[in-house]
Amino acid sequence: MNLTLRVWRQAGPDAPGRFETYQAADISPDSSFLEMLDLVNEGLIEQGEEPIEFMHDCREGICGTCGIMINGQAHGPASQTATCQLHMRTFSDGDELVLEPWRASGFPVLKDLVVDRSAFDHIVEAGGYVTVDTGSAPDANLIPIPKDTADLAMDAAACIGCGACVAACPNGAAQLFTSAKIAHLNSLPQGQAERYQRTESMVDVMEEYFGSCTNMGECEAACPKGISIDFIAMMNKDYRKAKFQNRRSA
Amino acid sequence: MTVLDSRIPDGPLETKWEDHKFSMKLVNPNNKRKFDIIIVGTGLAGASAAATLGELGYRVKVFTFHDSARRAHSIAAQGGINAAKNYHGDGDSVFRLFYDTVKGGDYRSREANVYRLAEVSNNIIDQCVAQGVPFAREYGGLLDNRSFGGAQVSRTFYARGQTGQQLLLGAYQALSRQVKAGTVELVTNAEMLELVVVDGKAAGIITRDLVTGRIERHSAHATVLGTGGYSNAYYLSTNAMTCNVTAAWRAHRKGAYFANPSFTQIHPTAIPSSDEFQSKLTLMSESLRNDGRIWVPNDPDESRAPGDIPESDRDYYLERKYPSFGNLAPRDISSRAAKVVVDEGKGVGPLKNGVYLDFADAIQRLGKDAVADKYGNLFEMYERITGENPYEVPMRIYPALHYTMGGLWVDYHLQTTIPGLFAIGEANFSDHGANRLGASALMQGLADGYFVLPYTIGDYLAPMLGQSKVDTSASEFAEAEAAVTGQIDKWLGQKGTRSVDWYHRELGKIMWDYCGMERTQQGLEKALSEIPALKEEFDTNVRVLGSADTINSSLEKVGRVADFFELGELMCRDALVREESCGGHFRAEHQTEDGEALRDDDNFAHVTAWEWTGDASNPNEHREQLEFDAVQLSTRSYK
Numbered sequence: 068m069n070l071t072l073r074v075w076r077q078a079g080p081d082a083p084g085r086f087e088t089y090q091a092a093d094i095s096p097d098s099s100f101l102e103m104l105d106l107v108n109e110g111l112i113e114q115g116e117e118p119i120e121f122m123h124d125c126r127e128g129i130c131g132t133c134g135i136m137i138n139g140q141a142h143g144p145a146s147q148t149a150t151c152q153l154h155m156r157t158f159s160d161g162d163e164l165v166l167e168p169w170r171a172s173g174f175p176v177l178k179d180l181v182v183d184r185s186a187f188d189h190i191v192e193a194g195g196y197v198t199v200d201t202g203s204a205p206d207a208n209l210i211p212i213p214k215d216t217a218d219l220a221m222d223a224a225a226c227i228g229c230g231a232c233v234a235a236c237p238n239g240a241a242q243l244f245t246s247a248k249i250a251h252l253n254s255l256p257q258g259q260a261e262r263y264q265r266t267e268s269m270v271d272v273m274e275e276y277f278g279s280c281t282n283m284g285e286c287e288a289a290c291p292k293g294i295s296i297d298f299i300a301m302m303n304k305d306y307r308k309a310k311f312q313n314r315r316s317a
Numbered sequence: 318m319t320v321l322d323s324r325i326p327d328g329p330l331e332t333k334w335e336d337h338k339f340s341m342k343l344v345n346p347n348n349k350r351k352f353d354i355i356i357v358g359t360g361l362a363g364a365s366a367a368a369t370l371g372e373l374g375y376r377v378k379v380f381t382f383h384d385s386a387r388r389a390h391s392i393a394a395q396g397g398i399n400a401a402k403n404y405h406g407d408g409d410s411v412f413r414l415f416y417d418t419v420k421g422g423d424y425r426s427r428e429a430n431v432y433r434l435a436e437v438s439n440n441i442i443d444q445c446v447a448q449g450v451p452f453a454r455e456y457g458g459l460l461d462n463r464s465f466g467g468a469q470v471s472r473t474f475y476a477r478g479q480t481g482q483q484l485l486l487g488a489y490q491a492l493s494r495q496v497k498a499g500t501v502e503l504v505t506n507a508e509m510l511e512l513v514v515v516d517g518k519a520a521g522i523i524t525r526d527l528v529t530g531r532i533e534r535h536s537a538h539a540t541v542l543g544t545g546g547y548s549n550a551y552y553l554s555t556n557a558m559t560c561n562v563t564a565a566w567r568a569h570r571k572g573a574y575f576a577n578p579s580f581t582q583i584h585p586t587a588i589p590s591s592d593e594f595q596s597k598l599t600l601m602s603e604s605l606r607n608d609g610r611i612w613v614p615n616d617p618d619e620s621r622a623p624g625d626i627p628e629s630d631r632d633y634y635l636e637r638k639y640p641s642f643g644n645l646a647p648r649d650i651s652s653r654a655a656k657v658v659v660d661e662g663k664g665v666g667p668l669k670n671g672v673y674l675d676f677a678d679a680i681q682r683l684g685k686d687a688v689a690d691k692y693g694n695l696f697e698m699y700e701r702i703t704g705e706n707p708y709e710v711p712m713r714i715y716p717a718l719h720y721t722m723g724g725l726w727v728d729y730h731l732q733t734t735i736p737g738l739f740a741i742g743e744a745n746f747s748d749h750g751a752n753r754l755g756a757s758a759l760m761q762g763l764a765d766g767y768f769v770l771p772y773t774i775g776d777y778l779a780p781m782l783g784q785s786k787v788d789t790s791a792s793e794f795a796e797a798e799a800a801v802t803g804q805i806d807k808w809l810g811q812k813g814t815r816s817v818d819w820y821h822r823e824l825g826k827i828m829w830d831y832c833g834m835e836r837t838q839q840g841l842e843k844a845l846s847e848i849p850a851l852k853e854e855f856d857t858n859v860r861v862l863g864s865a866d867t868i869n870s871s872l873e874k875v876g877r878v879a880d881f882f883e884l885g886e887l888m889c890r891d892a893l894v895r896e897e898s899c900g901g902h903f904r905a906e907h908q909t910e911d912g913e914a915l916r917d918d919d920n921f922a923h924v925t926a927w928e929w930t931g932d933a934s935n936p937n938e939h940r941e942q943l944e945f946d947a948v949q950l951s952t953r954s955y956k
Binding site: 078079095096097098099101102105106109112113115116117118120122123124125126127129130131132148152154156177178179181183184185187188191192193195196197198199200201202203204205206207208211212213214217218220221224225227228251252255257258 | 365368369372383384385386387388390392393402404440442443444445446447448449451452453454455456457458459460476477479482483486489490491493494496497503505528557558559591592594595596597599701702703704767768771816818819860862863867868869870871
C-alpha cells in the first residue's frame with residue numbers, strides 16, 4: 068500500500084506547529100498503524116530528518132499511552148480500537164491520512180503528536196482511591212460483593228486513561244474518564260466511606276483542567292474500551308448528592 | 318570467585334520470616350520522615366513499595382520514564398495472580414504454593430525467599446480487595462478462582478483478562494493518595510541513567526527529563542529499583558516497546574551483581590511476526606491448546622491453503638512426538654518442537670515463521686458456538702491483528718520471549734551487592750528459579766513492594782539515624798552526571814549511517830538464534846564473537862538525530878540498546894557456563910533421550926552472579942550455593 072500522510076509537526080510546547088507531508092510507501096496491509104509510522108520514521112532518519120515523535124508503548128491496547136487523531140477521529144476509524152491496535156488493512160491504497168495530536172486545551176502539545184496528560188493523574192490524586200494502608204485489610208472474602216456489582220465496577224475500571232474521550236469531545240471535557248473512576252469505586256462496598264468526598268473533589272479538580280459536558284456522546288464513541296456514558300449520569304447523581312451531603316458534614 | 322551471603326535467617330522454614338521480622342531493626346514512626354528513599358519504576362513492585370513506604374512516613378521520591386505512573390508494563394498482564402487462600406477447599410496451602418513454585422522453577426530458586434512469597438500471597442489478595450480491585454466474583458458474592466498453568470488447585474484470582482491492569486491501578490491509586498498527602502514525590506518522564514555510589518553505598522541517581530532533556534541529581538539514604546525485566550534484549554518480545562534493562566544495567570556497572578541472566582521464559586503461543594518491521598509480538602492465551610491441534614505440512618514446499626491439505630500430508634508433530642501429552646506438552650517442549658519444524662522449512666504463513674493451531678476438529682466436535690463461548694474474545698483479538706478468521710482458517714502461532722527470571726542478585730532483604738541499593742519485582746532474580754509459573758509474576762511484584770521491602774529497608778536505615786544523605790554537590794554525583802552528558806554528546810555528535818532500531822533488530826536476531834529456546838556451545842560461542850563485533854560498529858555508526866534538550870526517542874533508545882548489547886553478551890556467557898538444562902535454559906548437549914531438560918544438581922545447584930569488571934567480555938563469576946531442606950530434588954515429570 069502507498070499512502071500520503073499529513074502530519075502535525077511541532078518542535079516544542081511553545082513552538083508554532085505546521086503540517087508536513089510524507090509518503091508512506093510499500094506498507095504491508097498486515098502491519099499495524101504504528102509500525103507504518105516506524106517505517107516512515109526509519110526513512111526520515113535515513114534522509115537525515117528528525118523522526119516524528121508519537122506516544123506509544125505496549126502496542127496491545129492496554130497501557131493507554133498511544134493516541135493520534137487520524138482524519139479527525141480519536142484513535143482513527145475502527146470502533147473500540149486504540150491507535151496501536153489499528154491495522155493498515157483498515158485503510159485503502161492511495162488514502163491520504165491527516166495525523167494530529169489529541170486536540171484539547173487540557174492536553175497541551177509537547178512535541179509533534181505527543182501531549183501532556185498529567186491532568187488525569189491530578190484527578191485521580193483528588194480522590195480516585197480507597198484509603199486503606201498496606202497491611203490493614205481484613206480477609207478478602209469478608210464482604211461478599213454481588214457478581215453484578217463486581218461486573219459493573221469492572222466495566223468502569225477497564226478505562227485505560229488514554230484521553231480519547233477528551234480529544235473527541237467538542238468541549239474538551241473529561242467526564243467519561245472521571246466518571247469511570249468514580250463509578251468503579253462508588254459502586255463497591257469498599258468505596259462507600261469516601262463516596263461523596265471523592266466525587267466532589269475529583270469533579271472539582273476535573274473542572275480546573277477540562278471543559279463542560281453537554282452530553283454529545285462523542286466520548287463513548289471514541290473510547291477504545293467501550294466505557295458507557297451511563298457512568299457520567301451516575302457521577303452527576305452522586306455529585307448532586309455530594310453537594311448536600313458534604314455541606315451537612317462540614 | 319566469592320561465595321555470596323544471602324542472609325537467610327536461621328530457624329525452621331515456616332517461621333523464618335515471622336522471626337526475622339521481629340529481629341530486624343525498626344525505625345521509630347517519628348524518625349521515618351528523616352529518611353529519603355528513591356524508588357525507580359512504578360510497576361506493581363515500584364508503585365506498591367512507594368505507596369507503602371509513603372504510608373509509613375518515609376520521604377519517598379518515585380521516578381517513572383512514562384508520562385504517568387499507570388503506564389508501567391505490569392498493566393499488560395492478563396491471566397491472574399496466585400495466592401494460597403484455599404477458598405475452595407481443594408487442598409491448597411502456603412506449603413503447596415511454595416512447593417509448586419520451587420519445583421516449577423526447576424530447583425534453581427532460594428527456598429526461604431519462595432516460602433516467604435507464598436506466605437504473604439494471601440495478604441496481597443486482602444490488600445487488593447480492600448483497595449477496590451474488581452476481582453471476578455461468584456454469584457454468592459465471594460471471590461472466584463481458576464486454575465492455571467497445570468496447577469492441581471484453583472488458586473488464581475483474576476479480573477477478566479486484565480488482572481495486571483486492575484492490580485496496577487490499585488497500586489497506582491494507593492500511590493496517588495500518598496502523592497496527594499505529600500509523603501511521595503512522583504517524578505514522571507524521568508529516566509534513571511546512572512547510579513551514584515559513595516563510599517561503597519548507593520547514594521542516589523542521575524536522571525534525564527525526557528521532555529526537557531534536563532539532567533538532574535537526586536540523593537537519598539536508600540535507592541530501590543523496580544525497573545522490570547529485559548526480554549527486549551531479543552528485540553521482538555511480548556514486552557512493551559520501552560521496557561529496558563538500563564537502570565539495572567547501570568547499577569550492575571557500578572557494582573551490583575547480575576544473577577542468572579540466561580534464565581528467560583519463552584511463551585509458546587504468540588502471533589508470529591508479519592514482516593521484518595514488526596515491532597512487537599502479542600501473546601495468545603495458552604488455554605487455546607486445550608482444543609486446538611498443532612500441525613505443519615509434511616512438505617516444506619506446500620503451497621495449498623491449509624483447508625485443502627489432506628490429513629495424510631499433515632504432521633501433527635506434538636501428537637506424534639509426545640503421544641501422552643500431545644498438544645498440551647509443557648511450554649518449553651512445545652516451544653522447542655515448533656522451532657525444530659520451522660527450522661526444517663515447514664513453517665506456515667507468508668514468512669513461513671509459524672505453525673498452525675487448528676480448531677476445525679473442535680468446531681466439528683463441539684459446535685462453533687461452544688468454541689466461541691470458550692475462546693470468543695481470543696479469536697476476536699487474533700482476527701483484529703491478522704485479519705484472518707480463526708473459525709475458518711487455522712491460527713498461526715509461534716513462541717515468543719515474555720519474561721526474564723534473571724536479574725540483579727539480591728539477598729533475603731532484597732538488597733543487591735551494593736549496600737543501600739535494593740531490587741524488587743522482575744528486576745531481581747530471586748523467586749522463580751529457572752522457570753516462572755503462570756500468575757506468579759504479579760504475586761512476586763506485589764509481595765516485594767507491599768510486604769517485604771517495607772520491613773527490610775528499615776533494617777538498613779535504622780543504624781543511619783542522624784546521618785544526612787550525601788549532598789548532590791559531592792564529586793561522585795558530578796562524575797556520574799558528567800558520564801551521562803558525555804555519553805549523550807557522543808551519540809548526538811557522531812555522524813552515523815544506521816538507525817538505532819536497525820542495530821536493535823540485528824542484536825535481537827543473534828540473541829534469538831543462539832540464546833533463545835535452544836542453546837548450544839557452538840551457537841553461544843558464535844554469538845559471543847558476533848555481539849561485540851556488532852557493538853563496535855554500533856558505537857561508531859549509529860545515527861541519532863536531533864538534540865538533547867527536547868523529546869528525542871532515538872536518543873532514549875540508543876542508550877537502552879547499548880546496554881542490551883552488553884547484557885546480551887553476559888546472557889550468552891551465562892548460558893555457556895551453565896552446562897546443564899533447567900527450566901527455560903535448554904542446552905541441546907544436556908537432554909534426556911526423549912528431549913527433556915537434563916539438570917545437573919551436583920554441579921549446578923547454584924545461582925551464578927556476575928560482577929562487572931569494566932570489560933564486557935571478561936566479567937567475574939560468583940556463586941551462591943542453593944540448599945534444599947524442605948523440598949526433595951527430583952526430575953520434573955510431565956507424564
